[in-house]
Amino acid sequence: MIYTEIKGTGSYVPSRVLTNEDMSKIVDTNDEWIVSRTGIKERHVVTDEYTIDLAEHASKKALEDANVDPKDVDLVIVATVTPDNAFPGIAQLLQKRLGLNEVMCFDVNAACSGFLYVLNIADKMIKSGAYKTALIVGAETLTRLTDWSDRNTCVLFGDAAGAMVIGTSETNKIKDVICGSKSDDEGMLICKGVDTKDPHVNAVSTQDHIHMNGREVFKFATRIMPQTIKDLMERNNMELDDLNYIVAHQANARIIDKAARDLKYPMDKMFMNIQKYGNTSAASVPLAIDEAIKEKKLKKGDLFATVAFGGGFTWGGALIEL
Numbered sequence: 145m146i147y148t149e150i151k152g153t154g155s156y157v158p159s160r161v162l163t164n165e166d167m168s169k170i171v172d173t174n175d176e177w178i179v180s181r182t183g184i185k186e187r188h189v190v191t192d193e194y195t196i197d198l199a200e201h202a203s204k205k206a207l208e209d210a211n212v213d214p215k216d217v218d219l220v221i222v223a224t225v226t227p228d229n230a231f232p233g234i235a236q237l238l239q240k241r242l243g244l245n246e247v248m249c250f251d252v253n254a255a256c257s258g259f260l261y262v263l264n265i266a267d268k269m270i271k272s273g274a275y276k277t278a279l280i281v282g283a284e285t286l287t288r289l290t291d292w293s294d295r296n297t298c299v300l301f302g303d304a305a306g307a308m309v310i311g312t313s314e315t316n317k318i319k320d321v322i323c324g325s326k327s328d329d330e331g332m333l334i335c336k337g338v339d340t341k342d343p344h345v346n347a348v349s350t351q352d353h354i355h356m357n358g359r360e361v362f363k364f365a366t367r368i369m370p371q372t373i374k375d376l377m378e379r380n381n382m383e384l385d386d387l388n389y390i391v392a393h394q395a396n397a398r399i400i401d402k403a404a405r406d407l408k409y410p411m412d413k414m415f416m417n418i419q420k421y422g423n424t425s426a427a428s429v430p431l432a433i434d435e436a437i438k439e440k441k442l443k444k445g446d447l448f449a450t451v452a453f454g455g456g457f458t459w460g461g462a463l464i465e466l
């Protein structure tokens with residue numbers, strides 16, 4: 145039996161900060177509304193950086209933290225819905241920037257659940273015996289897809305990247321990763337991308353923005369997050385009391401609060417950094433795990449669960465001993 149573990153983590157956010165006060169100069173909103181409905185106080189946004197730049201910084205930090213030579217990485221998977229190109233992917237661009245060998249590299253699109261998806265894939269690929277050391281990344285510049293005239297959505301998002309090196313282990317540390325999806329065929333949370341349906345006639349292609357039915361997404365999120373945690377506990381014959389911490393996708397403080405109440409799990413053991421970054425999509429979970437470790441909220445030997453939901457609809461959860 146091959147076991148896996150987290151070898152190191154890293155994260156990066158662009159330096160430009162937009163506070164709620166700044167947002168109120170862009171759309172008809174205010175700090176009180178944003179904080180009370182979402183918990184967000186500020187978000188970091190790109191100016192001249194691209195998704196690859198954020199991914200590169202976070203990956204370098206994770207490799208250094210793991211003390212892993214880039215030449216020993218044999219698999220790279222990047223979760224993103226904001227790649228800089230249709231192709232090559234962020235994973236291949238990263239390969240060059242990090243000086244990696246000619247190994248398998250690819251991107252995955254599962255919106256805000258993306259990091260759980262790449263963790264699941266890399267974990268299973270290592271456990272198959274075919275790979276030993278994977279660099280997995282969640283990197284997003286969602287503010288490029290944001291409609292900056294829509295107050296319902298533009299206050300919610302920020303840009304960031306988080307990375308993790310995982311590899312083979314003597315003991316069973318990455319205990320379980322589960323993912324699921326349910327077709328959002330009604331487009332409750334949708335961004336159509338670049339309009340290329342009739343490129344010959346549409347000489348000028350247009351980039352669509354994020355459209356969201358906030359209440360429906362809220363309902364889905366508050367159902368699926370506690371359910372995923374319960375599934376993880378049941379599958380592994382564990383109780384919530386066995387967990388030192390839960391690191392949830394940072395989409396909305398009220399969603400995290402409701403999930404904790406439904407689970408009857410103490411809020412002070414739910415990691416929260418949404419106030420500083422907003423919703424950073426696939427970067428949210430690895431950024432939160434990295435911060436929880438760096439702030440010593442998660443320590444060696446601790447058992448934690450992580451959980452995310454996102455567009456698609458998608459979701460995922462993992463049970464990990466640090």
Ligand code: ACO
Binds near residue numbers: 256297358396423
């Ligand atoms: N500032 C001030 N007022 C606002 C703002 C704003 N930024 N945004 C909306 N409002 C107004 C609305 O227009 C509405 O006014 P009305 O009653 O006059 O029509 C009022 O506030 C209430 O709006 P609601 O949508 O009912 O507010 P709600 O309490 O549901 O909160 C929110 C909205 C924060 C979006 C919430 O529904 C939510 O968090 N949903 C989940 C979002 C989410 O997690 N998305 C994930 C995206 S991840 C991905 O995969 C890309």
